[in-house]
Amino acid sequence: MAYYKYPQFLSQQNGSEYDNVHEPSTATPYSGIYRCEGCGQSATSVKPHPLPPQNHHQHTAAQGRIQWRLVVKSHFA
DSSP, X not given: OOOOSOGGGOOOXXXXXGTOEEOTTSBOSSSEEEEETTTOOEEEEOTTSBOOOGGGXXXXXXXXXXXXXXXXXXXTO
């Protein structure tokens, strides 16, 4: 989960880029904070570097595969 203290530094945006789920180690489409769909852990990734790999952290069988969703996009992505 991503955290923040000052809400005035974040703006709501309804772009489709927040709807896509990405596989580990694929090129980061937008710089920002990504959330693991299975367990909720977060990681920062910078375009065009790869998203965190499959072995970034471990999941139980109930959590499924590691997949990443953009939750906070950098303004200059």
